[in-house]
Amino acid sequence: MVPIENWKEVVFSDAAGPAKVVYRLWDDWRVNRILEKAQRGGLSLVEFERSHHRIAFLMRVQRAVEICSSKDVVDYLAYALIGGIQTGDVDSKPDFAQIAISSLSGLTKIELDILVLMQQKGIYFPPKPTIKDSKVKEALEFYKDLEKNFELSSEILGSIMSSLSRTGLVSSYAGSFADSRSRVNCRLTPLARDVFAYVDYGKRLTC
Incomplete structure (x- = not known):
């Protein structure tokens, strides 16, 4: 597994393949936070490069991060990223997985708090x-x-x-x-x- 501090060099190398387009915001704390959690969740750079579905999934997370200012929302995006890939849904039913991750894009902190409370109270x-x-x-x-x-x-x-x-x-x-x-x-x-x-x-x- 490539250490998180070395991902920048790997991603922007000629050998990085399709993944190098994903980290345009490398120095952004939000992206670093997601990548650190991804590593803890067992996802290395190689894991993201296993399919175009995974690259697309990660890019949707990046787009959501670009308009996010809340640490809690960033963490939710990171957990959804890890869960979507590690459950296998990104590869087995990619359209559904990408719809799911895109639903978190643009959420504010108060919107996320309300959604979490609705989940905890079972308002389904x-x-x-x-x-x-x-x-x-x-x-x-x-x-x-x-x-x-x-x-x-x-x-x-x-x-x-x-x-x-x-x-x-x-x-x-x-x-x-x-x-x-x-x-x-x-x-x-x-x-x-x-x-x-x-x-x-x-x-x-x-x-």
Whole structure:
């Protein structure tokens, strides 16, 4: 395995192959942080070069990193990168894996915090709820707690949930995300479940 401090020399050498296009932001702390975690997760430079699918996957992570300023979001990207490759999904079902990793692109810290809390509370899509469904009541309490803990108005929280719909990680039964009253219908999607599975697996490999 190439030591992390020597990757720059290897990547930009003529022998580096397709991987040398990936590290244009080599001196950026965010890229270094991801590469360090990747090594701890068992991914060397050689592992990334095993297929074009892996190179494409890594490049999607790089694009997400370029517009990220939060350490927590960078760590999530790193764990998802490791999990996506080490589960074999990047090679066995590359389109799905790339959709999954791209869903994390552009997330802010508060959006990630909300997604993580939704996961911890199990705010996923069940069969379509009814008024008497206990899941609806649980979700309502959850969103009330979010407003309090993040000091957000219901309108601002509704806007954040609407923004999260762009990722494919959150969807709603309601016709309009913008209506703050419909936020109770916002749930994590099956895609979110798989993204979190990548992240959890990546975390386990780097512990």
